[in-house]
Amino acid sequence: KEKKTFRLVASTVIVLVLIVLIGVSSVDGHRGKNKHSKHFPPYEMTPLELIQTPFILPTPTESNQITWNISPLIIKKSSDTLTITLNTSNSTLSPKDQPTYLCLYSPQPQNYSNAVPIKLFPVLHYPQTFSISLLNLRAPYSFSIISGNWNSPQKILSIAPQTVSFLNYLEPLQPHLSLNSKSPYSLTLTWNTKNYSIDQKSLPRVQYSLSPLKHFNHIAYDKNPPFTYTQSQMCGGTAKNQGWRDPGVFHTAILTDLIPGKIYDYYFGDEISGFSDVFHFTAPAEVGMDTAVIIYGDLGQHTSDGSQEVDIQPGALGTLHYLKRDILSPNNNNNKNSNEISLLPSNKFFSDLRFTGILHIGDIAYARGYSCLWDEFMHDISPISSSVPYMTAIGNHEMDWPNSTSLYQGYDSGGECGIPYGTRFSSNFLNSSSQNNNPKNYYYSFDFGRVHYLIISTEHNSSVGSPQYNFILSDLRFNFERKIKNEIDWIIVTGHRPMYVDSDWSGDQQGAQYLRSTVEPLFRQYRVDLAFWGHHHSYQLSCIAFGGKCVAQGNENEDWGTVNVIVGAAGEWLTPKLEKSIPEWALFVENKEYGYGRMRIGKQEIEFEFVTDNEG
Numbered sequence: 144k145e146k147k148t149f150r151l152v153a154s155t156v157i158v159l160v161l162i163v164l165i166g167v168s169s170v171d172g173h174r175g176k177n178k179h180s181k182h183f184p185p186y187e188m189t190p191l192e193l194i195q196t197p198f199i200l201p202t203p204t205e206s207n208q209i210t211w212n213i214s215p216l217i218i219k220k221s222s223d224t225l226t227i228t229l230n231t232s233n234s235t236l237s238p239k240d241q242p243t244y245l246c247l248y249s250p251q252p253q254n255y256s257n258a259v260p261i262k263l264f265p266v267l268h269y270p271q272t273f274s275i276s277l278l279n280l281r282a283p284y285s286f287s288i289i290s291g292n293w294n295s296p297q298k299i300l301s302i303a304p305q306t307v308s309f310l311n312y313l314e315p316l317q318p319h320l321s322l323n324s325k326s327p328y329s330l331t332l333t334w335n336t337k338n339y340s341i342d343q344k345s346l347p348r349v350q351y352s353l354s355p356l357k358h359f360n361h362i363a364y365d366k367n368p369p370f371t372y373t374q375s376q377m378c379g380g381t382a383k384n385q386g387w388r389d390p391g392v393f394h395t396a397i398l399t400d401l402i403p404g405k406i407y408d409y410y411f412g413d414e415i416s417g418f419s420d421v422f423h424f425t426a427p428a429e430v431g432m433d434t435a436v437i438i439y440g441d442l443g444q445h446t447s448d449g450s451q452e453v454d455i456q457p458g459a460l461g462t463l464h465y466l467k468r469d470i471l472s473p474n475n476n477n478n479k480n481s482n483e484i485s486l487l488p489s490n491k492f493f494s495d496l497r498f499t500g501i502l503h504i505g506d507i508a509y510a511r512g513y514s515c516l517w518d519e520f521m522h523d524i525s526p527i528s529s530s531v532p533y534m535t536a537i538g539n540h541e542m543d544w545p546n547s548t549s550l551y552q553g554y555d556s557g558g559e560c561g562i563p564y565g566t567r568f569s570s571n572f573l574n575s576s577s578q579n580n581n582p583k584n585y586y587y588s589f590d591f592g593r594v595h596y597l598i599i600s601t602e603h604n605s606s607v608g609s610p611q612y613n614f615i616l617s618d619l620r621f622n623f624e625r626k627i628k629n630e631i632d633w634i635i636v637t638g639h640r641p642m643y644v645d646s647d648w649s650g651d652q653q654g655a656q657y658l659r660s661t662v663e664p665l666f667r668q669y670r671v672d673l674a675f676w677g678h679h680h681s682y683q684l685s686c687i688a689f690g691g692k693c694v695a696q697g698n699e700n701e702d703w704g705t706v707n708v709i710v711g712a713a714g715e716w717l718t719p720k721l722e723k724s725i726p727e728w729a730l731f732v733e734n735k736e737y738g739y740g741r742m743r744i745g746k747q748e749i750e751f752e753f754v755t756d757n758e759g
Contacts, residue, residue, distance in 0.1 A: 197256040198289060199298040208233045209269075209288060209301035218309045221279035221316055221522075225307060227286065230270035236290075236300060238266045243290040243300070244451075245273060249515070250282035250388070251306055255299055259385050260287075261515045262450040276448060278522055279316060280515065281337040281391050283308045312337045313416035315347075315394075317521040318529040320424055321570045322500075322589050327430050329399045330532060331570040332363070332409075335521070336416045337391045339369040347416070349396045351409035354423060359410070363396040372566045378544045380558025381512030386453075388514045390563065395570050401426035422529045425499050427591065433746070434592030435496035437469060439713035439739035440538065440639060440677020443509035444520045453513045458737030459714030461756035463523060466739065469498050470527045496743050499531050500591055504677045505538025505601075505639025507564060509715065512557025517567065534598070535568050537561060537585040538639040538677065542602040549602050561585065561602075571598075586611050588618050593632040593744055595622045597671075601640035601654065601678075605661045615662055619669035626670065632746050633672045636705075641676035643685045643707040645732045647720045651679060659691060667703045673749065677711035680718040681734035682753045684708055688728045708751065710740040 212228040227245065236243075243266040252258030261280075264273055266288065277284065283306045291297030317335040332349050339347070346366070350359040369392035377383040394411075401407070405426050412418035428434050442463075443456030508520035524533065541564035543555040565585065585600040597618055605611045625631050642658040644651045666674065667689055685707040686693035694704040707728075711718075717734050725732060738755040 200256050201299050201301060206301045208236065211286070211301070211303045211305070213286070213303060213305050213307060216305060216307055218277055218279070218307060220311075221309070221314055222276050225275045225277045225284075226272060227275065228270055228272045229266065229288065236269070238268060238290070241290050243288060246287045246289055247275075247284055248286070249280045249284045251285040255287055255302060257385065259453065259513070260289075262446070262452055263289075264448075264450045275450075277307070278518060279309045279312065279314050280518055281312045281389065311417055315412040315416050315419045316525075317518075318411065318419065318422060318525055319521070319568070319570075320528060320530070320532050321534060321568075322427065322532045322591060323397055326397075326399060327427065327590065328401045328403060329397055330401065330424065330427070331395055331397050332411060333393055333395045333567070333570045334411050334419070335391050335393055336369075336412075339392050339394075339416075345414040347394045347396070347411070347413045349398060349409055349411045351398055351407050353402070354406040354408045357408050357421075359408070361398070361400070363398045365394040365396045367395065369394050370566065370569070372562045376562045377512075378547050378556075378558050378560035378562075380544070380554065380556075382514070382556070382558030382560075382563075383512075384558075386510075386512040386514060386557065390514055390517065390566075393566065393569075403427060403429035403432070424530050425497070427532070428499060430590060430592070432592055433496060433744060434500065434594070435498045435741070435743040436500040436502060436591070437466065437498050437739060437741055438502040438504065438637070438675055438710055440504040440536075440711040441506040441680055441715045442503060442713040443506065443715055444516065444523050445714070452516065452519070454509055454511060454516065456509055456714035457716060458712065458756060459523075461737055462713045462739055465754065465756060466501075467526055469741070470501075470530055498741065501527060501531055501533045502535075502596070502637055502675070503533065504536040504598075504637045504675055504710070506540045506677060506711075506715065507535060507538065507568075509540055510557070510559065510563065511540055511555070512559055514563070517563055521567070532591075534571055534589070534596075535564075536598045536637055536639055536677075537564055537600050537602055539602055542585075542600075550604050551602060586614055588622075590631065593746060595625070595631045595634050597622075597634065597636045599636060599638040599662070601638040601658065601676075605658070607661065612661065615665055619665050619671065623669035633744060633749065634670065635673045635675070636666065636671050637675045639676065640678045641683075641707065641709050641711075642674060643683070643688060643691075643726075643728055644676075644679050644709060645681075645683055645721050645726055645729050646679055646718065647722050654678075663689065663705075666705045670703050671705045674705050674707045675740070676707065676709050679709050680711045680715050681709060681732060682712050682736070682738065682740075683729060683733070684731040685728045686730055691728060693728055708740065710753065712737050713739050 209231045214226050244263040245266055246260035247262040248258055249261055285306045286303035288300040289297050290300055313336050315334050315336050319333045321331045323329045323331050346364045349363040351361045352358040371392045374387045403426055407424055408421050410419045410421050443459045445455045445460035447460055508517050510516035539555040541556055542561040543549045543551045543553045544558055544560040545552045547560040588597045603611050622634055640654040642655050644655050687704040687706055689704040736755040736757050738753055741752050743750045
């Protein structure tokens with residue numbers, strides 16, 4: 144794959160020297176070539192007008208003009224195949240005359256005229272057969288056919304006479320691993336079910352064992368009540384109205400006494416809900432060892448079945464394809480019979496290190512109030528989130544809403560105001576090294592390998608004296624002392640909105656200036672080595688910078704600067720507009736390619752590369 148790579152090299156006093164390997168010729172800066180980007184697969188935008196309501200309902204006579212053949216009517220497991228065949232003898236209903244779609248709903252709407260479909264499949268001709276991988280969304284599915292041009296009144300041509308159910312709505316799904324910094328040799332697993340009865344005699348649990356033994360002799364119980372979020376908690380907008388659907392409940396269990404670097408098999412659930420398939424994970428590397436992680440922002444999701452949804456991100460499918468390759472390919476330990484991680488000495492090139500962690504820094508699912516998109520996203524990432532810790536930061540499309548606790552009072556979250564994100568990923572920060580376990584504090588920290596990671600929320604106040612500022616100050620001060628004592632080798636900060644950005648939008652520059660005025664002095668004082676950001680849908684690399692300018696790195700605090708990297712090109716539409724001339728601090732800017740970052744960390748150097756989804 145095409146890669147843009149740099150290295151950070153540290154001396155024994157952790158003084159950084161930036162060596163640019165590919166794509167950057169000098170500190171004068173460089174921008175990517177303006178070439179056509181290939182997407183995986185080709186993508187066509189879905190106008191939001193597609194689901195404008197209200198729809199015109201059919202009469203019983205009109206609805207009967209289309210015949211439905213649906214099989215099976217009961218689905219055994221999530222992602223099993225449903226087959227629907229449509230036919231009509233009425234030539235006036237030809238899809239050639241106007242766009243026509245097969246619509247899926249779950250749960251069945253009380254009034255189809257103002258219901259938002261979960262998925263829409265283009266109807267191209269009659270008869271037509273659809274083979275659909277159907278997710279278990281904890282409720283029956285119903286179906287309709289709609290037609291109409293984007294800007295004209297749309298009509299429901301027919302409503303299916305039958306609904307489709309699942310054999311087990313309690314099926315345990317959506318596994319997500321996270322680090323537990325209170326115990327470095329453990330992981331937390333979160334999963335989702337429909338509901339949970341306090342009268343159950345069998346506690347939800349995870350059973351696990353070293354691979355390939357499959358004894359499953361270790362048991363981690365969910366000893367806490369299940370948790371969820373409700374419609375009344377939403378702040379307004381789509382999230383509180385037509386986008387709402389019941390998210391089910393969430394369980395967590397802590398898997399303890401893991402042997403660093405070993406592969407484990409596991410399954411989860413209980414006798415009432417049933418049990419999941421068998422999954423595999425690699426236990427975190429021993430503290431102080433070399434590691435390799437993947438990092439990106441602004442992913443979202445994209446359908447792979449030819450359907451359209453309320454909102455999809457054009458680059459997400461390609462990025463997920465390569466993420467699965469990196470995490471699950473035969474060359475990676477999560478899919479090998481061998482039970483060892485390759486941990487190279489720090490004086491060797493890191494090419495053979497295996498990727499054992501993911502950082503997703505904001506704009507997670509792009510649900511924007513449509514709860515079904517959270518289900519779709521959690522399903523999409525489950526092959527990787529079930530295999531390695533999936534750590535996250537909150538972004539504007541999870542948090543921002545007027546009169547909420549967000550620093551920015553826009554409408555970007557669709558009324559979610561951080562609640563779905565904070566619930567689904569609560570295990571990330573509840574089990575972090577943060578001393579404050581309030582789930583509404585979306586900033587936290589943890590150690591992984593040789594690195595102390597500090598995850599900040601750019602969507603919350605970080606001005607001097609604010610709770611977040613005090614947390615950042617305390618965390619960096621404490622871990623700077625650990626760095627001096629060689630207990631850790633690097634300090635890396637991640638957040639969503641960037642502190643350095645090549646963008647001609649004033650909002651981006653205002654956000655960057657805010658961070659430079661509030662937290663950047665702490666980065667210098669406590670010697671933050673590297674900072675990763677998203678939000679701007681591009682890949683950008685800075686020099687060693689402070690105060691908006693490049694600095695000559697030295698041993699004294701007044702000489703210290705941080706390398707800033709934007710990795711916001713994982714899925715959402717790429718950001719087209721940049722400043723008229725490349726900023727002084729920018730070494731490289733690429734806004735024509737989707738992709739993600741891969742980072743390998745040793746004692747003396749960090750190697751980072753941006754891998755594009757473009758096969759050309």
